[in-house]
Amino acid sequence: MIAQLTRRERQLAILISLVVAILGLLLGLAGRNDPLGLHGALICVTGLVMIALIGRDYLAPEPSEDRFSQYYDDPIRAGILLAIIWAVFGLTIGDWVAWQLAYPDLTFGEAWSSFGRLRPVHTTGVIFGFGGNGLIATSFYVMQRTSRARLADQVSPWFVLIGFNLFCVIAVTGYLMGITQSKEYAEPEWYADIWLVIVWVTYLLLYLRTLARRKEPHIYVSNWYYMAFILVVAMLHIVNNLAVPVSFGSAKSYSLFSGVQDAMTQWWYGHNAVAFFLTSGFLGMMYYFLPVRAGRPIFSYRLSIISFWGITFFYMWAGSHHLHYTALPQWVQTLGMTFSLMLLIPSWASAGNALLTLNGAWHKVRDDATLRFIMVAAVFYGLTTFEGSFMAIRSVNSLSHYTDWTIGHVHAGALGWVAMITFGAIYSLVPWLWKREAMYSPRLVEAHFWFALAGTIVYVFAMWNSGIIQGLMWRTYNDSGTLAFSFIDTLIAMHPYYIARAFGGMLFLIGGCICAYNIWMTIREPKPSVERTGDLPEPQLAAQPAE
Amino acid sequence: MSFFGFHYKLERKAIGLVIGIILVASIGGIVEIAPLFTIHQTVEDAPDMRLYTPLELAGRNIYIREGCYACHSQMIRTLRDEVDRYGPYSLAVESKYDHPMLWGSKRTGPDLARVGDKYSDQWQVAHLNNPRDVVPVSVMPAYRWLLTTELRIDDLPLHLKAQRRVGVPYTDEMIENAALDAYGQANPDSPQAEGVAKRYGKATNVRAFDGLPDQLTEMDALVAYLQILGHLTDAANKPVAQAGTVQ
Numbered sequence: 001m002i003a004q005l006t007r008r009e010r011q012l013a014i015l016i017s018l019v020v021a022i023l024g025l026l027l028g029l030a031g032r033n034d035p036l037g038l039h040g041a042l043i044c045v046t047g048l049v050m051i052a053l054i055g056r057d058y059l060a061p062e063p064s065e066d067r068f069s070q071y072y073d074d075p076i077r078a079g080i081l082l083a084i085i086w087a088v089f090g091l092t093i094g095d096w097v098a099w100q101l102a103y104p105d106l107t108f109g110e111a112w113s114s115f116g117r118l119r120p121v122h123t124t125g126v127i128f129g130f131g132g133n134g135l136i137a138t139s140f141y142v143m144q145r146t147s148r149a150r151l152a153d154q155v156s157p158w159f160v161l162i163g164f165n166l167f168c169v170i171a172v173t174g175y176l177m178g179i180t181q182s183k184e185y186a187e188p189e190w191y192a193d194i195w196l197v198i199v200w201v202t203y204l205l206l207y208l209r210t211l212a213r214r215k216e217p218h219i220y221v222s223n224w225y226y227m228a229f230i231l232v233v234a235m236l237h238i239v240n241n242l243a244v245p246v247s248f249g250s251a252k253s254y255s256l257f258s259g260v261q262d263a264m265t266q267w268w269y270g271h272n273a274v275a276f277f278l279t280s281g282f283l284g285m286m287y288y289f290l291p292v293r294a295g296r297p298i299f300s301y302r303l304s305i306i307s308f309w310g311i312t313f314f315y316m317w318a319g320s321h322h323l324h325y326t327a328l329p330q331w332v333q334t335l336g337m338t339f340s341l342m343l344l345i346p347s348w349a350s351a352g353n354a355l356l357t358l359n360g361a362w363h364k365v366r367d368d369a370t371l372r373f374i375m376v377a378a379v380f381y382g383l384t385t386f387e388g389s390f391m392a393i394r395s396v397n398s399l400s401h402y403t404d405w406t407i408g409h410v411h412a413g414a415l416g417w418v419a420m421i422t423f424g425a426i427y428s429l430v431p432w433l434w435k436r437e438a439m440y441s442p443r444l445v446e447a448h449f450w451f452a453l454a455g456t457i458v459y460v461f462a463m464w465n466s467g468i469i470q471g472l473m474w475r476t477y478n479d480s481g482t483l484a485f486s487f488i489d490t491l492i493a494m495h496p497y498y499i500a501r502a503f504g505g506m507l508f509l510i511g512g513c514i515c516a517y518n519i520w521m522t523i524r525e526p527k528p529s530v531e532r533t534g535d536l537p538e539p540q541l542a543a544q545p546a547e
Numbered sequence: 548m549s550f551f552g553f554h555y556k557l558e559r560k561a562i563g564l565v566i567g568i569i570l571v572a573s574i575g576g577i578v579e580i581a582p583l584f585t586i587h588q589t590v591e592d593a594p595d596m597r598l599y600t601p602l603e604l605a606g607r608n609i610y611i612r613e614g615c616y617a618c619h620s621q622m623i624r625t626l627r628d629e630v631d632r633y634g635p636y637s638l639a640v641e642s643k644y645d646h647p648m649l650w651g652s653k654r655t656g657p658d659l660a661r662v663g664d665k666y667s668d669q670w671q672v673a674h675l676n677n678p679r680d681v682v683p684v685s686v687m688p689a690y691r692w693l694l695t696t697e698l699r700i701d702d703l704p705l706h707l708k709a710q711r712r713v714g715v716p717y718t719d720e721m722i723e724n725a726a727l728d729a730y731g732q733a734n735p736d737s738p739q740a741e742g743v744a745k746r747y748g749k750a751t752n753v754r755a756f757d758g759l760p761d762q763l764t765e766m767d768a769l770v771a772y773l774q775i776l777g778h779l780t781d782a783a784n785k786p787v788a789q790a791g792t793v794q
Contacts, residue, residue: 115614115688180611182649218558227561231569244712247709250705256646257646258645258713264580265580268580313574327636329586336579398626487657
């Protein structure tokens, strides 16, 4: 892979790695009396390892000029593999903590293995590790193909990918040591947040530079969604993570905002992390892989415009529905509820557009498990967005909030929509990227599909039951006008559902492991190389010099 | 030009899309968040509001570190059953000095906004050490290391200073004495104990929270924090008419 880089790119990569290593060293020295010291060391070692890796092949011959007549897919392959590793890791932790809620002593008795520290390891592992790597890898693929342009350079894709994974590793190891800001889905501390900003700006610039080289006059709809994902996540990340560190030698920081303003900022972030990380980016994925896999054009171009701008506008208002009946002023709650309801229109426009695209290709859905992953993802997207709007209604929320119903809702979206669409994209991409005719075993793809679907359904039904039962028990009164159930009564009632949930999660995890095995077997067995037809940038690109 | 005609042109310009996305996505946040900082009624006035002592702040940081917020909310909603179960509904002012807030989003365990003084120190210590010793069906993890881990207090002045930088009115004297105050609050017979009441008010709990007077453990800090929850101000117990009054 190093051989693909030019001599100057190798020098640049070594320079960047050196800067990272020095920054890590400084951070480690400043934080030698703090858990921060370990992270400094980790960053420093990462930089040094990168230098060693590049240096080992530094003298390899330079790539030939004909690379410009091909897309640059090395970082995409790495991204796909990283996504799968994170998926198996994140799902495993998730299922472990699910069993802990049924059997609380399933820890090692150590601080790092308790629920409170493992829970963000699970969420970060699946959302950022699995989802993030999936988005970065597919965005690199889609932006090149839909623009008919090669990535703008060969260093920044690697910087984005490796830098992002370094962020994820810092985040996850930090939680285990007790480093967290406590803001849900924004737990990493100040130094990790600053690092992510640098990575993210590079990502945006790479995207724009590649689009600037495009041979297509129009920017395809997938790219709008990927761009919204990159831009708005940057906005949310920067505002919500504004904080003052205790010192440069301390991992700890204090949020700039407090109380009600902090709550609103956090859920403006939290809900739109769902919107722009877990929805927008994956819609970008869907708008490419669904029509390509089905061999049908998108049903309606206009519908895709309406849903894109609708989602981008309405979602940003909806965060306050996480704070119904709290100390947040009621006018904000009402705005949040209203926009959450309106959000159903662009959401269903997207889901409908996806499903109607399949008209004329339903026989393929029946025969092709990969396309079925994508189809089921679109169905779950429609169901979850309906449920989300429903739960944002104040009176419904009074029952559902603080209960497992929320957890069920999130997993209907995360397992049914995000993970399924990603698996669909990955199963499409792996043969294309590794130039194979098909996956190693289509039957294992089929098996994975049914494990994933069964796991999701068991999980979601368990959490619906548990959540609604608990919500109702909390508000049940005796004839004498006193509360009928103690909190402990509800815990006893939920126990069987917690076992069912952990079982459903296990099914989903088994599916993930099958996927990892199938990919491994596909890429390791030597096979004659099969190019995806027409998978080249336009010929005139070859004449262009490097930037 | 029709909307779709306009869009047909817009989607040929990457920078046009970038600007469009930023504009369209900014509006919601600006309208909903900015006024919260400027409209005075958003946070009630509570002249009796007191600050977290250094020991309580350290305990709060342990609460954050262990991820307690993932299963416990600190926000009693304005619903009858919640008020009956947990006490008066939470006011915005009660988390005015909470950087960050810990309202939470899930109740795998009960709400803790008013858990202070609801149980004895002994109960809290036993429960944190192994919840199933006192609540047999509890699914809470056992936090056995709290009783055996010494609390780090040498950096507390820096913590208070950072808190002041984000708007919590700690005085120079409080910052200077942060480490001593943390020690004194958990050692009632020590000479440092007096300063705590002087700086943070007579109502401050000064006692050996973990039952071990000669040791300052993380358990001391966490229990001190839990015992103050809901007692930073009396505003929520006053009649509703007064709570929202603008000065």
